[in-house]
Amino acid sequence: MRMDKSFIPTLKETPTEAVITSHILMLRGALVRMLSAGIYSYLPLGYKSLRKVSEIVREEMNAIGGQECHLPALNPKEIWEETGRVEAFGDTMFHVTNRDYVLAPTHEEIIAFHAKGTIKSYKDLPQIWYHIQTKFRNEARPRSGVIRGRQFLMKDSYTLDTTFEELDKSYALHDKAYRKIFDRCGLKYFIVGASSGAMGGSKSEEFMVKSDAGEDTVAYCEKCGYAANSEVATSVVDGAPRHDNSEEIKEIHTPNVHSIDELCAFLKINETQCAKSRIYMHDNAPVLVLMLGNDEVNETKLTSVLGGNVRPCHPEELKEISGADAGSIGPVGFKHKIIADNRLKDANNLFSGANKNDYHIGGIDLNRDVANLEYYDLRTSETGEKCVRCGSPIEVFKAIELGHIFKLGTKYSDALGVVYQDENGQEHPVVMGSYGIGCDRVLACYIEQNNDEKGIIWNKTLAPFEIHLIALNMRKETVVNLAEKIYDEYTKEGFDILYDDRPDAQAGFKFNDADLLGMPVQVIVGEKNAKEGKVEVKIRRTGDRFVVPVEELKSKLKEILM
RNA sequence: CGGGGCGUAGCGUAGCCCGGUUAUCGCGCCUGCUUUGGGAGCAGGAGGUCGCAGGUUCAACUCCUGCCGCCCCGACCA
Numbered sequence: 001m002r003m004d005k006s007f008i009p010t011l012k013e014t015p016t017e018a019v020i021t022s023h024i025l026m027l028r029g030a031l032v033r034m035l036s037a038g039i040y041s042y043l044p045l046g047y048k049s050l051r052k053v054s055e056i057v058r059e060e061m062n063a064i065g066g067q068e069c070h071l072p073a074l075n076p077k078e079i080w081e082e083t084g085r086v087e088a089f090g091d092t093m094f095h096v097t098n099r100d101y102v103l104a105p106t107h108e109e110i111i112a113f114h115a116k117g118t119i120k121s122y123k124d125l126p127q128i129w130y131h132i133q134t135k136f137r138n139e140a141r142p143r144s145g146v147i148r149g150r151q152f153l154m155k156d157s158y159t160l161d162t163t164f165e166e167l168d169k170s171y172a173l174h175d176k177a178y179r180k181i182f183d184r185c186g187l188k189y190f191i192v193g194a195s196s197g198a199m200g201g202s203k204s205e206e207f208m209v210k211s212d213a214g215e216d217t218v219a220y221c222e223k224c225g226y227a228a229n230s231e232v233a234t235s236v237v238d239g240a241p242r243h244d245n246s247e248e249i250k251e252i253h254t255p256n257v258h259s260i261d262e263l264c265a266f267l268k269i270n271e272t273q274c275a276k277s278r279i280y281m282h283d284n285a286p287v288l289v290l291m292l293g294n295d296e297v298n299e300t301k302l303t304s305v306l307g308g309n310v311r312p313c314h315p316e317e318l319k320e321i322s323g324a325d326a327g328s329i330g331p332v333g334f335k336h337k338i339i340a341d342n343r344l345k346d347a348n349n350l351f352s353g354a355n356k357n358d359y360h361i362g363g364i365d366l367n368r369d370v371a372n373l374e375y376y377d378l379r380t381s382e383t384g385e386k387c388v389r390c391g392s393p394i395e396v397f398k399a400i401e402l403g404h405i406f407k408l409g410t411k412y413s414d415a416l417g418v419v420y421q422d423e424n425g426q427e428h429p430v431v432m433g434s435y436g437i438g439c440d441r442v443l444a445c446y447i448e449q450n451n452d453e454k455g456i457i458w459n460k461t462l463a464p465f466e467i468h469l470i471a472l473n474m475r476k477e478t479v480v481n482l483a484e485k486i487y488d489e490y491t492k493e494g495f496d497i498l499y500d501d502r503p504d505a506q507a508g509f510k511f512n513d514a515d516l517l518g519m520p521v522q523v524i525v526g527e528k529n530a531k532e533g534k535v536e537v538k539i540r541r542t543g544d545r546f547v548v549p550v551e552e553l554k555s556k557l558k559e560i561l562m
Numbered sequence: 563c564g565g566g567g568c569g570u571a572g573c574g575u576a577g578c579c580c581g582g583u584u585a586u587c588g589c590g591c592c593u594g595c596u597u598u599g600g601g602a603g604c605a606g607g608a609g610g611u612c613g614c615a616g617g618u619u620c621a622a623c624u625c626c627u628g629c630c631g632c633c634c635c636g637a638c639c640a
Contacts, residue, residue: 012574013574015574018570037631091638475598506613508600
């Protein structure tokens, strides 16, 4: 592709709306342009890379027996109502206003719809169906460029199986395919156990990339590879000690003491002697959650322990329920359900709120003073705590979710009546799995991980072009002749070349654009070298540069691009 | 949806608090000449509903009200 008169509007300056590296470089490097919040146009270079991502995904999906389809993004609302997901998605789903259609945020329903008419017998199974389609989600707050958009490109595949054992196999195939896909893309990623959330189903794992721009928090053990979304991550931490003698309960006047830290400072005690109280509303009934010290309640864990709907109580509800405001609430005398985190198991001589403003209670023995107390893992793990598997310190950090694989089970086949007949003519619901990869995110994450102060550093796999050919001075006949010759000949031979043939751009301008765009190899045609029948080759990633005679260029390029 | 910030030429911006000349500067763009191995120089030039709509005023980029858009933090999120 010739650069002169092509749609590659690189930017010298950083647009104000971009703050994370990949977003900045995707804008500056002319890969994308924003149309509206969370809605991006891919320009020629960006689209070329996006298609390379899709192609890798396609090859690996086909390799495990996936069959590519193309399902509509416009869906009848009715089918989404049958599974209850119009309500489940709520405002996140786009609705068409002049007809009863929705824009599909994912495609479980549509797959189930087609499976229903097609899958009749156990002989029809298993199946892997996938497509690469634009998805629509009305994100309240799009951010980080293409990483969280209202419209994005996703590969989603769905497996149909007879049994959960068979589903395990389909799931394992996807796990394998996903590793290959991300490996081929050159991403550093890891896999975490995750909560299934609104998708339903039993097991799910996420493919994550570490990044400050991420929206998920994960716990990771470098030593043994344990990794989990912080929604479900556990770690080993010491519990509160149980002392030989339980002290008597005593009420203490604690004016203006609201937080655990203030309480510790006021009473000159340690955090591990305090029980923090949080009140949640669980299906319209209050529940007091007791945590040790400053431990944070993990609401995902709490929800899975309690089931149903759980939300924190509003400040005005607290006084009515407990008799005190936040900061003075405690388990002793609390009249509703109480549960506690495992760290508090059998603890005594604790301090906690007195359910009376400005008062705390000391000498609490949970075994003696709180009836029917149940203990669960309710806390959020933190950096430095010990790995549940190997005991090494874990690290907790932000990450971007690139892919997610789910064992769905029969949720959708039950709702939409997708059944098959077994050998005995008995009907059973088809067992489903669902697997997604955010193609835009693959691109953005790659750039997050592969850049320097000059710009993007592509590897051959995802680069829009393999070679960036730079003719330094288009007014010198020797330069033009050589560059044109290389461009024509090598393009015919299958090299994918971006040719900077802009007539007026200065050398420095071209060099900087080339570094910004980041093709793996730059071939530089300058006057001095050209006269001697030589060109310069620069490797973008390492910055290495060397001069080669034109006769040797081809073999050299083949060697580099192998 | 809550909190904060911003909206002036294709991009980045000054001016606004304290209303009053022809709305500032840099990049980019056009013309000419020079230059051509790390974002060139000189000269000339084009380009603006100052986000939109009301209001106050003799007078609004500037003050007031409403709306829209964008960014950041949070809530939410498959």
